[in-house]
Amino acid sequence: MTSPLPVPVGKQNAPRQSPPGLPRRVFITGASSGLGQAFARHYAAAGWQLGLAARRADRLDELARELGGALAATYPLDVTDSAALASAAADFCARFGAPHVVIANAGISVGTLTEESEDLVAFRRVLEVNVFGMAATFAPFLPAMKALRDGLPRRVVGIASVAGIRGLPGAEAYCASKAAAIAYLESLRLELAPSGIRAVTICPGYVDTPMTAVNPYPMPFLLPAAEAARRMARAIDAGTGYTVVPWQMGVVAKLLRLLPNAVYDRLFGRAKRKPRGLPL
Template identity: 55%
Template sequence: MAVFITGASSGIGRALALEYALQGHTLGLVARRGDRLGEMVARLPGSGHKAYPVDVTDRSALHAAARQFIDEVGQVDIVIASAGVSAGTLTETGEDFEIFRDIFMINVMAMMATFEPFIPVMKSHKCGTLVGIASVAGVRGLPGAGAYSASKSAVKTYCESLRVELAGTGVDVVTVAPGYVESEMTAHNPYSMPFLLSADEFAKRCARAIGNRKRYAVIPWQMAIVSRLMAVLPDWVYDRLARNAPRKPRLSAAVKNFSDKVRK
């Protein structure tokens, strides 16, 4: 089986790459940091894995990597768009506009660009699975994280639309919404993270959900209960509970390049 994963040099993407390599699959791995990606691929079990040092916001380069992997392996069975970023943001602060834009470009638009070249091939084979990584943070709007919450809400809705569009073609769409997972993205969160999973444990559970072709899976199951409760809370109750919640730190004004700070 061949698996294509973006955001593969760290966090969830890296853990998923290791999990699928341990299962004996051939991987096509995309990440912006080519040095880290190359080192990781060299250490993965198995052989034939391909590394593509590509910025996922470069649609042409991303498509070229996808086509090259398709040419090399033939049928691609699973495509996982796991490249993602997070940062605290405030709409009232003009300097955060570009951070909002970058978060949406990476978390939403790059996901669509990742799936684009694989869909015609998967439809022709009448099989394949596209996987979008959403987040429990997309269930309700979190204060101080408007860009991240909105982008992950958009991921869930986009994948749902795509799933229905592809119904009957043999191509499945799986949306996975992680709770808290140990990664560079969560390492500096200044608040408690209930039901925190290691990246490796998350990857095992995620791979099972993908293998079972779950339409929508929240991992871990405890966060699935929390997310369902959050979704049905009346707005006035949610507002009272959330308004004083701890917030993810904004990037320092001295940080000029968002990409170098938080992107995979």
């Protein structure tokens, strides 16, 4: 599925002189709200040059204005549109240089039931955004990142989820997409290792964002988006191959993975479900 949005041309807020030393650069998808917005604020505060991509141009412009002193370019696009991402990558690299970090954060979630034929549209959309969109985000940047010779660490970061570790009822599409993302990122980690670029898999637990605001069930260890971004940025900087944030959800996920199917089914078979509908 391609986006109805036009291939973007980056828009820059008032340019400021880069700070002394080698500027670091990050490109973030899903930057207009939630965790992506929190990442943008975190890296802007550290003086990084930013590429901010999302579907909502007005939100991106508002964020760029808020960041003020940061050097930022905004790209209104849909991550399922690989041509738009290629255009954004070319513009960003021409303007600032290849990014040191690319964060494929864009993702959508909605309840789906396989028995409901109308949910197949939502199922396809979730998989396209959460899996294909991640690969489409990395692809146009990798050649330029491989050519970087400034000695600074290089990372490609995929935001997966603990929902990819075990399936949940009524979340077939979302769980499948995040399980696929985890496997894809593991393959990418091995593929990129000889180049020195580290692929980082981050599996958030519950983060307080618009995506989780509709969840009709308790969310243990819920983190504010700013705190989640801070912890994740620390893992990104360290080049950690795989991490769960917060760590408590990692313990829970490992325990759930060890449960026999009969026990797991009994515990979660009647769990409350995310509302169905078309994903935003």
